[in-house]
Amino acid sequence: MTVPPSGASPIAIPKHDRPEHPLIRLSNEARSVLLRVTRGCNWNRCRFCGIYSHFGQPQFEIRPVDEVKRDLDLALRPWTTRARHAFYGDADPLILRPERFVEITQHLCATFPNLERLTCYGRAATAWVRRKHLSELAAAxxxxxxxxxxxxxxxxxxxxxxxxxxxxxxxxxxxxxEAGIELSHYVLLGMGGADREAVLGEIDAFLALPDAEKERVYAKPSGI
Known part of the structure; x- marks a missing residue:
């Protein structure tokens, strides 16, 4: 069953006709249109993270554009056209070829004409590789x-x-x-313990990006 954000009666959708959802999302995207454009993580080597393997997606895949568009059309059923926020998952949708990202996003905006915000996770390494195309993604x-x-x-x-x-x-x-895209940073507080250099490194990074929209800080999980 799918519950529209307005709290209206659930709409029954056959399992084979349901869109794929990202394995994880941000808490503030709970009422967003959730669109899975990649499966898993294209890096998947960070020692502190095993989330995609834990959820049964150890391999990285880029979903076909037509398949993603079909999911968008399915998402229209419970949402109608009133959705204002959307989120792309899983990890690093920036890895898509720019023309694919733009094609999917254009279809998203045509399906949900009231959309005001589109967000995704992204690796810094990928954003740098795509730096010449970021303005295209922003325009889309x-x-x-x-x-x-x-x-x-x-x-x-x-x-x-x-x-x-x-x-x-x-x-x-x-x-x-510079491309006009907001930046939200995540920091694992205490990853370096009480090491002074580690703390200063985080401060230096923040000072170098004073116009970042958000800095989200998480306490270090035990065992890291």
Whole structure:
């Protein structure tokens, strides 16, 4: 059963006619149109994260455009056209070829003409690779990218196999902002324990991106 955001009566949709939803999402996307454009994580090596493997998606896949469009058409049933927010998952939809991302987003905006916000997760490394195309994605409708900074300390980033440096995080963040895309950072507070250099690295990264829209901080889980 699918419950529309207005609280109206549930609409029964056969299982084979339901859109795929991302495995994880942000808490503030609970009432957004959730569209799965990738499956799993294209990096999937970070030592602190095993979420996609845990949920049974260890392999990374890019879904065909036609399949994603079909999911959008199915999503229209419970939502009608009044949805204002949408979220792309799973990890790093920026990895899509720009023309594919734009095609899907144009279909999204045509299906939901009242859309005001489109967000997705994104790796800093991918945002940097796509830097020359970010303005195209913004023009199509992408408004915010959520990036896992985790730490501003290069030693910690290397230890956890993040695959990106503090400098690249900063470069990618600036590229996103210059393209008109909001930037939301995530930090694992305490990842470096009480190490002074680790704390200073995080501060340096924040100061280098003073116009980031949001910095979300999480306490370090035990065992990391």
């Amino acid at each position: 409708g992408l408004t915010r990218v959520h990036v896992g900074l985790e730490s501003g300390d290069d030693k910690l980033l290397a230890f956890h196999d993040k695959g990106v440096t503090q400098a690249r995080h900063i470069e990618a963040g600036r590229a996103l902002r």
